[in-house]
Amino acid sequence: xxxxxxxxxxxxxxxxxxxxxxxxxxxxxxxxxxxxxxxxxxxxxxxxxxxxxxxxxxxxxxxxxxxxxxxxxxxxxxx
Amino acid sequence: xxxxxxxxxxxxxxxxxxxxxxxxxxxxxxxxxxxxxxxxxxxxxxxxxxxxxxxxxxxxxxxxxxxxxxxxxxxxxxxxxxxxxxxxxxxxxxxxxxxxxxxxxxxxxxxxxxxxxxxxxxxxxxxxxxxxxxxxxxxxxxxxxxxxxxxxxxxxxxxxxxxxxxxxxxxxxxxxxxxxxxxxxxxxxxxxxxxxxxxxxxxxxxxxxxxxxxxxxxxxxxxxxxxxxxxxxxxxxxxxxxxxxxxxxxxxxxxxxxxxxxxxxxxxxxxxxxxxxxxxxxxxxxxxxxxxxxxxxxxxxxxxxxxxxxxxxxxxxxxxxxxxxxxxxxxxxxxxxxxxxxxxxxxxxxxxxxxxxxxxxxxxxxxxxxxxxxxxxxxxxxxxxxxxxxxxxxxxxxxxxxxxxxxxxxxxxxxxxxxxxxxxxxxxxxxxxxxxxxxxxxxxxxxxxxxxxxxxxxxxxxxxxxxxxxxxxxxxxxxxxxxxxxxxxxxxxxxxxxxxxxxxxxxxxxxxxxxxxxxxxxxxxxxxxxxxxxxxxxxxxxxxxxxxxxxxxxxxxxxxxxxxxxxxxxxxxxxxxxxxxxxxxxxxxxxxxxxxxxxxxxxxxxxxxxxxxxxxxxxxxxxxxxxxxxxxxxxxxxxxxxxxxxxxxxxxxxxxxxxxxxxxxxxxxxxxxxxxxxxxxxxxxxxxxxxxxxxxxxxxxxxxxxxxxxxxxxxxx
Numbered sequence: 001x002x003x004x005x006x007x008x009x010x011x012x013x014x015x016x017x018x019x020x021x022x023x024x025x026x027x028x029x030x031x032x033x034x035x036x037x038x039x040x041x042x043x044x045x046x047x048x049x050x051x052x053x054x055x056x057x058x059x060x061x062x063x064x065x066x067x068x069x070x071x072x073x074x075x076x077x078x079x
Numbered sequence: 080x081x082x083x084x085x086x087x088x089x090x091x092x093x094x095x096x097x098x099x100x101x102x103x104x105x106x107x108x109x110x111x112x113x114x115x116x117x118x119x120x121x122x123x124x125x126x127x128x129x130x131x132x133x134x135x136x137x138x139x140x141x142x143x144x145x146x147x148x149x150x151x152x153x154x155x156x157x158x159x160x161x162x163x164x165x166x167x168x169x170x171x172x173x174x175x176x177x178x179x180x181x182x183x184x185x186x187x188x189x190x191x192x193x194x195x196x197x198x199x200x201x202x203x204x205x206x207x208x209x210x211x212x213x214x215x216x217x218x219x220x221x222x223x224x225x226x227x228x229x230x231x232x233x234x235x236x237x238x239x240x241x242x243x244x245x246x247x248x249x250x251x252x253x254x255x256x257x258x259x260x261x262x263x264x265x266x267x268x269x270x271x272x273x274x275x276x277x278x279x280x281x282x283x284x285x286x287x288x289x290x291x292x293x294x295x296x297x298x299x300x301x302x303x304x305x306x307x308x309x310x311x312x313x314x315x316x317x318x319x320x321x322x323x324x325x326x327x328x329x330x331x332x333x334x335x336x337x338x339x340x341x342x343x344x345x346x347x348x349x350x351x352x353x354x355x356x357x358x359x360x361x362x363x364x365x366x367x368x369x370x371x372x373x374x375x376x377x378x379x380x381x382x383x384x385x386x387x388x389x390x391x392x393x394x395x396x397x398x399x400x401x402x403x404x405x406x407x408x409x410x411x412x413x414x415x416x417x418x419x420x421x422x423x424x425x426x427x428x429x430x431x432x433x434x435x436x437x438x439x440x441x442x443x444x445x446x447x448x449x450x451x452x453x454x455x456x457x458x459x460x461x462x463x464x465x466x467x468x469x470x471x472x473x474x475x476x477x478x479x480x481x482x483x484x485x486x487x488x489x490x491x492x493x494x495x496x497x498x499x500x501x502x503x504x505x506x507x508x509x510x511x512x513x514x515x516x517x518x519x520x521x522x523x524x525x526x527x528x529x530x531x532x533x534x535x536x537x538x539x540x541x542x543x544x545x546x547x548x549x550x551x552x553x554x555x556x557x558x559x560x561x562x563x564x565x566x567x568x569x570x571x572x573x574x575x576x577x578x579x580x581x582x583x584x585x586x587x588x589x590x591x592x593x594x595x596x597x598x599x600x601x602x603x604x605x606x607x608x609x610x611x612x613x614x615x616x617x618x619x620x621x622x623x624x625x626x627x628x629x630x631x632x633x634x635x636x637x638x639x640x641x642x643x644x645x646x647x648x649x650x651x652x653x654x655x656x657x658x659x660x661x662x663x664x665x666x667x668x669x670x671x672x673x674x675x676x677x678x679x680x681x682x683x684x685x686x687x688x689x690x691x692x693x694x695x696x697x698x699x700x701x702x703x704x705x706x707x708x709x710x711x712x713x714x715x716x717x718x719x720x721x722x723x724x725x726x727x728x729x730x731x732x733x734x735x736x737x738x739x740x741x742x743x744x745x746x747x748x749x750x751x752x753x754x755x756x757x758x759x760x761x762x763x764x765x766x767x768x769x770x771x772x773x774x775x776x777x778x779x780x781x782x783x784x785x786x787x788x789x790x791x792x793x794x795x796x
Contacts, residue, residue: 025355027532028610033362034164035612036199036369047393050401051499054508056392056615061196063392063615065495067502070610 004078008043008071009055016044017076024073032074036060043076102147106154107266110179112207113191114200115162116616118219120144121249122191123159126259150259158183161529164199166206167315167358170532174317180210181302181318182325186266187213189258194224194231194246195384195617198373204240205365208274209306214242215261222248223619228381236376241274250622279364282350283357286312286343293335301326311340312347313358388617392492401496406582408489412480413581417557418574420472428468435460450658458654458707459647465703466646470554471639477553478630481518486621490515494613497589504593505600505608507536510543514592517547519634521750522757524549529761533609538767539596541758545750545775546592548585550638551698555745556584558702562725563738588746595774642699649693649700653707667708681780682740682787684732691744696752701745736790740783747779 011017019041022029037043037059044058054065101108113119123129127146144159160179161172180188190207192200197218208214218231237244243261247254278284287308294311295304302322310318311330323329330336344354352360394400438460442452484490494511501508509530517524524544531537548556557577565577600606656667664672671685678688690704706724709731728737749772750758759768 022359024610030167030358031164031610031612033358033366034167034202036202036366038359038363038366041366046389047396048398049396049495049498050398052398053502054495054498054613056396056495060199062199063388063617065491065498065508065613065615067498067508067608067610069608070612 005075006078008045008057008066008074008076009068011043011045011076011078013045013047013055015078016042017078018042019074020077021075022073023075024070028070028073032070035062035064037074043074101156102154106156107186108156108158108184109262110183110185110188111157111159111191112176112180112188112203113162113219114164114193114196114203115614117162117191117193117200118249119159119162119191122189122217122219122247122255122258123157125249125252125255126155127157148259150263153263155259155262158185163203165203166210167313170529172529174321177318178321178325180207182321185211185213187215187262189215189217189262191217191219191247194218194220195227195229197231197377198369201369201372202365204242205275205277205368208240208242209277209309210303212274213265214274215258215265216240216242216244217247217254217258218244219247219249221246221254222251223617227384228379229384230378230380232376232378236372239275239372239375275368277364277368279361280352282347282352283312283360286347289343289346290336290339293333293339294330297328297330297333297336298326309361311336312343313361314354385617391618392615395489395492396495405493405496406586408484409585410578410582412477412484413585414574414578415480416473416477416553417561417577417581419476420557421561421574423472423475424468427471428464431464431468435464453658454651454654457710458650460650461710462646462650462653462700462703462707463643465706466642466699467639469558469702470642470699471635473554473557474550474635474638475631477550478519478634479627482626482630482634483621483623485515486619486626488616488618491613491615495615498613500593501596502608504597505606506539506593506596507531507533507609508611508613510536510540510592510596513540513544514547514589517544517549519550520638521545521547521549521754525754525757525761532611535604535606536609538762539599539604541761542599542767542771542774543592543595545754545771546588546595546747546778548588548746549698549751551642551751552745554699555702556581556742558724559738559742559745562722562728563733563735584742584746591747591778595778642697645697646700646703649696649704650707653693653704657708671708680787681744681783682736682790683744683783684737686731687737687741687744691748694751695749698745698751736787736795740787743783743786744779747775747782749773749776 005020006017008017008019019037019039021039022032022037024032041060046056046058046063048055049065054067055071056063056065057071111119111123123144123146126148128148129144129146146157146159148155148157158179160176163173163176165173166177166180167173179185188207188211190200190204192204204214204216216236218233218236221231224231231246233244233246243265245254245258245261247258249255279287287305290308290311291304294307298304298307307318307322307330319330347357348354395404435456438456439452442456490512493515494508497511498508501510510528512530513524513527516527521544524547525541528537528540528544531540560577560580561573564580565573653667656670657665659666661669667686667689671689673685674688674692675685678685681688686708687705690701690708693704694701706727709727749755755768755772758771759765762768762771
């Protein structure tokens with residue numbers, strides 16, 4: 001994996017990144033697509049829940065909470 | 080807690096499916112679609128004058144709701160369909176939405192979108208436009224957008240999409256007339272529109288071109304053939320299933336269709352788009368189109384337009400303050416409920432019981448037989464008086480408070496905060512939302528479990544919903560706490576102690592939910608938690624006046640009405656049981672004596688256990704039945720306030736342990752009749768309905784026995 005490429009769950013709060021790849025499949029992948037998570041989409045982690053998981057992300061103007069099993073399967077590149 | 084006339088109690092058993100009753104042939108059917116939580120139900124209520132439940136959290140509407148409005152002499156039948164992000168069916172509610180748009184025979188589809196998050200919402204608009212030309216886009220929450228300095232160029236949007244676009248602030252009713260006019264014009268086909276057609280890459284377009292003609296031959300225009308062709312390429316089984324259901328065709332029975340699909344797939348594969356990437360290609364194209372349109376039509380004049388929401392969220396969900404604030408909020412609501420309910424409760428009961436003497440005199444005056452007077456006054460009237468005076472005040476306070484919280488957008492934050500625990504229990508994060516609905520009514524909570532799309536986790540949520548006490552059980556808990564525990568501390572602390580105890584009971588309920596969910600996940604419903612996403616909507620200022628009126632007239636009085644309907648015959652039955660003797664004891668005493676040994680083991684007595692059994696139709700009547708039973712056997716006749724009730728209970732052998740065990744059993748016992756019926760309907764299985772009955776009951780019995788015998792062993796009571 002490229003130096004700038006990390007999975008979304010590793011992206012620190014407040015840091016913006018762009019989606020490069022979805023590694024999930026089936027329903028999870030479709031759900032991400034429904035939310036507009038496609039190549040190039042900008043995502044920013046906003047805050048962690050009290051236990052650190054899930055994390056709320058800003059995706060296309062909406063705040064969406066994702067558990068780490070999902071965010072692990074989104075590869076992003078940090079600019 | 081989705082509580083309205085239509086969604087509480089037996090009402091939840093109707094209103095599913097696609098069946099629509101037209102009054103006349105000219106009636107037009109209008110579907111109302113949209114992402115979750117964009118105010119569809121508010122638009123629906125605004126148009127139809129109905130009271131479909133609304134609130135600021137995604138997933139309130141899980142079944143189609145219908146309503147009518149009349150505009151310029153034509154009847155319109157509005158169908159409010161569940162909110163979805165897309166029309167690709169992943170879950171039950173998305174399937175409902177898609178099926179209605181495809182097969183519901185709607186004359187027009189109104190897609191409601193959130194002005195503060197337009198780009199994401201356009202996805203569904205474009206998908207809907209692939210199925211039908213008759214689409215109106217209703218951009219709701221324009222008022223919220225204005226506050227956040229988000230400007231939307233509606234004419235440009237309409238031009239780009241090629242469909243009519245109406246701006247709306249549904250909460251204040253702005254834009255409703257315009258929407259009705261636009262829908263009318265669209266259905267009369269006065270305006271010729273030219274809806275935007277998304278063109279996918281050449282590879283996909285030529286694949287579609289291969290399939291579309293043969294599909295069109297089979298379907299005869301029943302469904303848009305281009306769209307069906309795309310779904311066939313995407314291998315959407317659920318659509319084929321639905322098509323078979325509603326139209327009676329199985330597309331895959333047509334050899335020609337099969338051949339063309341196979342051919343098209345081969346060509347796509349050769350062009351570098353394998354089956355698994357097809358969906359990505361299509362969605363990416365749609366999403367990019369949304370992005371483009373949104374860039375042209377939406378202007379954010381304030382870059383940090385959501386800064387206030389972010390700041391609130393950081394406090395409400397942080398590690399340090401998230402959970403304490405949640406519990407404090409719960410405590411606050413209960414405290415206001417308990418301390419506020421005391422005085423009106425006492426006044427009501429005084430007023431109602433002061434009617435008892437005149438009623439008695441009236442029967443005397445009629446020289447009616449004593450048994451008739453007994454049935455009506457001692458049986459029916461007294462039970463009713465108790466139900467009303469004990470239940471009405473707490474409900475009238477609790478419901479509006481909870482609704483305010485719900486309208487503000489806090490519930491999804493609760494789910495966010497608690498998700499980790501549900502994850503640990505191998506359950507679904509949205510179970511926290513269905514749990515919240517259970518506070519209002521467990522039957523609603525069970526229906527609400529449809530927002531959970533993994534069948535295993537949905538079943539867990541259904542089976543454990545009853546661990547959250549519904550409004551029918553709150554008054555029982557509050558009454559017992561006030562009599563037995565808060566009385567010990569005087570004055571101002573009394574309501575604080577009551578509240579603390581009640582909060583403790585709720586926390587215990589949540590704890591039990593998690594424990595049992597985990598137990599189920601490890602035993603009969605083995606599996607791992609499924610992935611999900613939860614939207615945290617922007618906070619909205621609740622409309623206080625409306626909330627109070629709506630929750631009192633719609634929820635409170637309705638739930639009370641249901642309790643009264645059940646309580647009156649129950650009062651009658653109890654009175655009859657108490658006054659017909661076999662041998663030297665009344666029937667009531669016989670039944671209680673039979674249950675007594677077992678009940679004692681649980682720290683209860685025969686009468687209490689029987690009250691719970693007789694309370695099966697509605698939990699609200701448990702306490703009145705206990706009182707009735709004791710009064711029928713005891714000597715006390717006047718009962719005007721809680722302290723007299725306390726005396727009655729104590730003289731019948733209640734100790735603090737009895738009170739604790741009664742509360743535990745109230746929290747943990749079988750679901751009421753309506754909830755059981757709902758579980759049966761939702762699971763389509765007698766086995767799971769029995770499980771929903773048995774699991775909380777067994778938990779309650781075991782816990783009560785444990786507590787009672789431990790305390791006795793230690794000699795504490």
